[in-house]
Amino acid sequence: MEIPSKYYISDYKFPIDAYFVFGLSVDCVIFGYHEGEIKVLLVQRDVEPFKGHWALIGDLVEPEQNLRDAANNVLEKLTGLKNIYMKQFFTFGSVDRHPIGRVVTVGYFSLVNSIDYNPIASSWAKSAQWFNITDLPELAFDHHNILQKGIETLKNEVRHKPTGFELLPPKFTLLELQLLYEALLGYKFDKSNFRKKILEMNILKPLNEVKENVSHRPAKLFQFDEKSYRALEKEGFSFQL
Amino acid sequence: MEIPSKYYISDYKFPIDAYFVFGLSVDCVIFGYHEGEIKVLLVQRDVEPFKGHWALIGDLVEPEQNLRDAANNVLEKLTGLKNIYMKQFFTFGSVDRHPIGRVVTVGYFSLVNSIDYNPIASSWAKSAQWFNITDLPELAFDHHNILQKGIETLKNEVRHKPTGFELLPPKFTLLELQLLYEALLGYKFDKSNFRKKILEMNILKPLNEVKENVSHRPAKLFQFDEKSYRALEKEGFSFQL
DNA sequence: TCAAAAGTGTTCCGAATACACCCATGC
DNA sequence: GCATGGGTGTATTCGGAACACTTTTGA
Numbered sequence: 001m002e003i004p005s006k007y008y009i010s011d012y013k014f015p016i017d018a019y020f021v022f023g024l025s026v027d028c029v030i031f032g033y034h035e036g037e038i039k040v041l042l043v044q045r046d047v048e049p050f051k052g053h054w055a056l057i058g059d060l061v062e063p064e065q066n067l068r069d070a071a072n073n074v075l076e077k078l079t080g081l082k083n084i085y086m087k088q089f090f091t092f093g094s095v096d097r098h099p100i101g102r103v104v105t106v107g108y109f110s111l112v113n114s115i116d117y118n119p120i121a122s123s124w125a126k127s128a129q130w131f132n133i134t135d136l137p138e139l140a141f142d143h144h145n146i147l148q149k150g151i152e153t154l155k156n157e158v159r160h161k162p163t164g165f166e167l168l169p170p171k172f173t174l175l176e177l178q179l180l181y182e183a184l185l186g187y188k189f190d191k192s193n194f195r196k197k198i199l200e201m202n203i204l205k206p207l208n209e210v211k212e213n214v215s216h217r218p219a220k221l222f223q224f225d226e227k228s229y230r231a232l233e234k235e236g237f238s239f240q241l
Numbered sequence: 242m243e244i245p246s247k248y249y250i251s252d253y254k255f256p257i258d259a260y261f262v263f264g265l266s267v268d269c270v271i272f273g274y275h276e277g278e279i280k281v282l283l284v285q286r287d288v289e290p291f292k293g294h295w296a297l298i299g300d301l302v303e304p305e306q307n308l309r310d311a312a313n314n315v316l317e318k319l320t321g322l323k324n325i326y327m328k329q330f331f332t333f334g335s336v337d338r339h340p341i342g343r344v345v346t347v348g349y350f351s352l353v354n355s356i357d358y359n360p361i362a363s364s365w366a367k368s369a370q371w372f373n374i375t376d377l378p379e380l381a382f383d384h385h386n387i388l389q390k391g392i393e394t395l396k397n398e399v400r401h402k403p404t405g406f407e408l409l410p411p412k413f414t415l416l417e418l419q420l421l422y423e424a425l426l427g428y429k430f431d432k433s434n435f436r437k438k439i440l441e442m443n444i445l446k447p448l449n450e451v452k453e454n455v456s457h458r459p460a461k462l463f464q465f466d467e468k469s470y471r472a473l474e475k476e477g478f479s480f481q482l
Numbered sequence: 483t484c485a486a487a488a489g490t491g492t493t494c495c496g497a498a499t500a501c502a503c504c505c506a507t508g509c
Numbered sequence: 510g511c512a513t514g515g516g517t518g519t520a521t522t523c524g525g526a527a528c529a530c531t532t533t534t535g536a
Contacts, residue, residue, distance in 0.1 A: 195517090216515070219514080437490095
């Protein structure tokens with residue numbers, strides 16, 4: 001089997017047969033949030049290996065494709081969504097992690113703010129479905145590992161950076177925000193104190209809108225104020241909940 | 242040029258000519274600490290490309306070698322030290338990051354607690370030298386990027402985990418610890434308050450030893466108590482300075 | 483006795499906590 | 510009216526910041 005000429009490495013006499021034999025892929029841990037529960041999007045494989053198992057969505061990286069682009073493509077192909085929060089969190093490269101050969105995979109996690117859309121099943125997956133992160137099926141490959149590491153990273157990040165807002169719709173109420181953080185961090189906040197703290201940070205922009213169609217006093221809507229946050233961050237402010 | 246038979250992927254009909262053409266390497270950002278300054282260990286390349294430039298120490302990963310083992314090897318070959326704190330922090334995979342071809346590199350950072358040893362120059366490096374992280378030379382490849390990301394990761398991690406202790410000798414005084422954290426975080430602590438806070442955490446084991454050969458009152462020595470920390474961590478305690 | 487760093491105690495202030503209470507809306 | 514969540518005020522407690530002071534050693 002010939003390697004295309006552009007991969008010959010004529011000048012440096014690199015041992016291409018020994019070193020340029022890695023497969024490279026990206027796998028995405030896609031988080032969502034719905035009614036107090038943190039969710040993750042999984043697909044059911046319809047090809048071997050692990051046909052029928054649930055798995056993270058991922059794909060091989062093309063030789064001339066950047067990692068981040070590969071991850072973005074995967075996400076867009078599956079969900080149709082662009083410009084989603086995404087972050088590389090760890091690279092998994094155990095020798096035996098893939099039955100096909102040595103495939104190193106770069107893990108990305110992304111946060112989508114509305115899980116009401118209809119995921120588009122890609123060509124190699126029968127179906128996609130949201131799972132509660134506390135109630136996961138058996139996963140293909142080492143995807144259980146990857147997912148756990150992703151969850152750990154999310155929970156860590158969310159304490160010190162305002163990443164969590166990505167899981168809410170752009171306009172949200174303070175109670176919605178509080179419930180999200182309670183789900184993420186695993187403990188309760190006092191309503192009054194939570195409000196005081198988050199509002200005093202000056203990273204929320206109050207809107208002149210209220211929640212509609214609720215059978216109680218309608219709550220004011222807020223927006224995350226990215227600009228203010230960046231400004232405060234420069235002055236040494238650090239988000240902490 | 243033939244690919245060895247073990248890399249034929251007969252069953253899955255994988256497009257090996259398109260996908261199994263990646264090079265994989267690890268690069269280590271090795272941090273040290275000396276007299277109030279955070280240092281990083283660099284080597285001067287004695288081969289092309291970038292001959293003569295300073296660079297992070299790294300190496301290609303063998304087809305049957307785990308990433309972490311590769312990073313450990315690199316470190317041991319250069320410094321002769323085993324069992325050093327090491328952590329994967331980011332993977333760099335830009336298409337054009339390496340002039341030889343598509344080489345994806347996994348960044349590790351490690352912390353060594355004594356920089357008084359004599360680094361062993363490996364076969365491909367003329368020499369190794371500690372640099373202050375605020376005064377770095379021009380670096381080969383995209384190593385500047387990698388190094389900056391490593392520094393960022395270290396500074397981040399050190400706030401929320403007791404990782405910093407790895408930069409000190411096993412037995413240290415409270416003032417030494419304070420000066421280290423001042424260097425890491427970039428601001429001063431009040432002596433009395435720093436002591437109170439760190440001692441109340443119960444993660445330091447006081448020793449019945451004092452600093453020798455000092456021309457003033459000798460300070461008590463302490464050890465980081467890994468066991469206590471793990472126990473406290475399980476109960477929800479989180480380190481914070 | 484002095485320099486230098488070790489080590490302690492105390493006051494003050496602001497932030498976190500706990501908790502109680504009132505408000506607006508739909509049914 | 511009442512159920513439901515929205516929203517506010519306050520007293521108390523706790524921890525951090527500032528700063529002053531004493532102790533121990535070597536030279």
